[in-house]
Amino acid sequence: MQVIRGLPRKDRFGAAGLAVTIGNFDGVHRGHQAMLALLTSEARHRGLQSCVLTFEPHPRDFFAARNPAAADPPRRIATLRDKIGELERCGIGHVVVARFDERFAAQSPQAFVDDVLVGGLGARYVLVGDDFRYGARRQGNYTMLDEAGTRAGFDVARMMSYEVHGLRVSSSAVREALAGGRLADAAALLGRPYTVSGHVVHGRKLGRELGFRTLNLHFRHPRPAAMGIFVVRVHGLVAQPLPGVASLGVRPTVDDSRRVLLEAHCLEWPDSLGPEAGYGRCLRVELLHKLHDELRYPSLDALREGIARDTAAARRWWAQQGR
Numbered sequence: 001m002q003v004i005r006g007l008p009r010k011d012r013f014g015a016a017g018l019a020v021t022i023g024n025f026d027g028v029h030r031g032h033q034a035m036l037a038l039l040t041s042e043a044r045h046r047g048l049q050s051c052v053l054t055f056e057p058h059p060r061d062f063f064a065a066r067n068p069a070a071a072d073p074p075r076r077i078a079t080l081r082d083k084i085g086e087l088e089r090c091g092i093g094h095v096v097v098a099r100f101d102e103r104f105a106a107q108s109p110q111a112f113v114d115d116v117l118v119g120g121l122g123a124r125y126v127l128v129g130d131d132f133r134y135g136a137r138r139q140g141n142y143t144m145l146d147e148a149g150t151r152a153g154f155d156v157a158r159m160m161s162y163e164v165h166g167l168r169v170s171s172s173a174v175r176e177a178l179a180g181g182r183l184a185d186a187a188a189l190l191g192r193p194y195t196v197s198g199h200v201v202h203g204r205k206l207g208r209e210l211g212f213r214t215l216n217l218h219f220r221h222p223r224p225a226a227m228g229i230f231v232v233r234v235h236g237l238v239a240q241p242l243p244g245v246a247s248l249g250v251r252p253t254v255d256d257s258r259r260v261l262l263e264a265h266c267l268e269w270p271d272s273l274g275p276e277a278g279y280g281r282c283l284r285v286e287l288l289h290k291l292h293d294e295l296r297y298p299s300l301d302a303l304r305e306g307i308a309r310d311t312a313a314a315r316r317w318w319a320q321q322g323r
Helices: 030-046 059-067 080-089 109-118 142-152 171-179 182-188 205-209 300-320
Strands: 004-005 018-022 049-056 092-097 124-130 156-160 194-199 215-218 228-235 242-249 261-265 282-290
Touching: 018 030, 030 080, 030 124, 049 080, 080 092, 080 194, 092 205, 109 124, 109 142, 109 205, 124 142, 142 156, 171 182, 182 194, 182 282, 194 215, 228 261, 228 300, 242 282, 242 300, 261 282, 282 300
Parallel strands: 004 092, 018 049, 018 124, 049 092, 124 156
Antiparallel strands: 194 282, 215 261, 228 242, 228 282, 242 261
């Protein structure tokens, strides 16, 4: 899969053209997956390459930064790394990450069609969701896009909502499940356990001092959809995933920076791994069960006791699962 930052020119994709879908795709949930399956199917039948046009930052993040009092941006389900990884697993050929800025936000609906879909992507087929809007102040709708496609020479299709057990699958529903600590519900909406991935980075080594070595991964967004203490499964250290317990949040007891970090402690550390083995590796950490929200402890001794309780609770949970 090819990832392109910024809008390219259509000649980058060759003469055949693209089958394109457009959206934020935060979480790449089961509704997204159904849309992407339809896109790749249409691309094959039409002899086109499949492409997702997505945005960074999220448009609502952009507008909230301009006017914090008027907008409440959504909490982020997935980092850009994880979103791109899921799009690749769905068989997408190209991902174009457009920077959503003042200029992009000010485009008229017709300018979006002319400059982005035609001039930038050379779209021959465009698939959108039932609530798709585009252009400045969200003036463009499906009917306008369909009419513009007829004039410009590309087909337009719309996919209606995707439901599971009568519930519309959406990024908002995933965020609500994660915020409520309902990891099983989030997994049902996503079609997989909720996962955070990234390279292990060096920290203050405080975990070692407290007796609980941790693997630290940055979550590169200030407002993750899930925060707290979780039972987890860690992939990427050895052939088999390892059970663990993790904190996802801002570490209020030891850090005032508000930087979001995932700190995972493996309940079993294989003898084949040396003490420094984790650094630089790209790990996937599945969040399986929430123990509680983040806590601010009055001292490091209290923090050590709290981590010990969380570790014991995680071991009990794994024992209940037959581990």
